[in-house]
Amino acid sequence: MKNNDAKTSAIGNAGTSARDKLLASAATLSRQQQVVADFLLNHLQEIPFLSVMEVAERTGTSEATVVRLSQRIGYDGYAQLKMALVEMLRDDINDGAAPSRGHADLDLGKDVLAAMSRLEIQNIERTLQRIDRRDFDAAAAILADADHVFTFGLGISAHLAGLASYLFTEHGVRSTALDARFTSPREQLVVLRPGDVVLGMSFPPYSQETIEVLQEARARELQTVVITDRATAPAAAFASAPLLVACDGMTFTNTTASVDVVLNALAVKVASAQQDQSMEVIGRINEILAEEGMRGSRD
Numbered sequence: 001m002k003n004n005d006a007k008t009s010a011i012g013n014a015g016t017s018a019r020d021k022l023l024a025s026a027a028t029l030s031r032q033q034q035v036v037a038d039f040l041l042n043h044l045q046e047i048p049f050l051s052v053m054e055v056a057e058r059t060g061t062s063e064a065t066v067v068r069l070s071q072r073i074g075y076d077g078y079a080q081l082k083m084a085l086v087e088m089l090r091d092d093i094n095d096g097a098a099p100s101r102g103h104a105d106l107d108l109g110k111d112v113l114a115a116m117s118r119l120e121i122q123n124i125e126r127t128l129q130r131i132d133r134r135d136f137d138a139a140a141a142i143l144a145d146a147d148h149v150f151t152f153g154l155g156i157s158a159h160l161a162g163l164a165s166y167l168f169t170e171h172g173v174r175s176t177a178l179d180a181r182f183t184s185p186r187e188q189l190v191v192l193r194p195g196d197v198v199l200g201m202s203f204p205p206y207s208q209e210t211i212e213v214l215q216e217a218r219a220r221e222l223q224t225v226v227i228t229d230r231a232t233a234p235a236a237a238f239a240s241a242p243l244l245v246a247c248d249g250m251t252f253t254n255t256t257a258s259v260d261v262v263l264n265a266l267a268v269k270v271a272s273a274q275q276d277q278s279m280e281v282i283g284r285i286n287e288i289l290a291e292e293g294m295r296g297s298r299d
Contacts, residue, residue, distance in 0.1 A: 135242065229245060
């Protein structure tokens with residue numbers, strides 16, 4: 001009851017900065033939560049670049065502790081607390097206040113490239129743990145049986161949708177990325193036929209257009225495969241086969257390495273299920289590339 005009262009108080013005072021919420025709650029935090037709170041307050045300039053995994057690792061705590069601290073002071077989770085801290089830093093800079101640490105002092109292991117690589121490796125490992133192989137096989141079977149696969153996503157997911165369409169085409173599956181330039185992406189669904197499949201990708205902040213495309217597809221009794229970050233994501237509710245990936249980034253952009261792995265694995269799995277068709281397509285593609293190479297050699 002005491003924790004709930006504190007959380008309600010933090011939420012009720014929307015004008016209180018994240019720093020003030022951390023300081024006001026310090027006396028009521030558990031020992032491990034206090035360690036995380038101290039780290040956040042002492043490394044404010046680094047927070048935009050740190051994922052929940054990085055904070056847990058740097059503080060010797062757990063991801064659950066970081067999330068519980070965030071919720072304890074009135075936020076939905078670490079991502080929301082992180083946004084509040086960044087907004088606070090931005091306000092301090094606009095008001096002429098000196099930041100607590102300069103960018104030159106940022107300590108990201110002094111090697112951002114290595115830190116980013118470690119984070120992506122962790123994302124891939126967590127994805128391997130999250131995806132039930134039966135769900136993966138079910139998704140691959142849906143794609144293999146499809147007359148045509150239509151992929152869709154917005155923002156960074158639009159690029160992933162294009163990659164998915166390319167990979168499936170290269171492995172002998174008819175595939176098209178739905179165009180995000182339509183007034184409503186759902187307009188394109190009018191040409192879909194029974195037997196077609198929609199592959200949707202949806203990550204925070206979960207675009208409403210992607211959810212509506214999937215909802216429309218399910219309403220038309222089409223099969224859908226959804227790649228998203230959690231079972232409670234809005235798009236997961238409209239998935240015939242959901243695949244859950246880890247895509248935590250250092251800033252607010254979702255990372256893509258784990259999605260790339262899943263898409264490549266799906267393409268290979270589908271190709272192995274229809275080897276004759278895939279080999280014919282791959283052979284023809286190689287012929288085309290060889291012809292193009294010969295033309296280039298004459299230039």
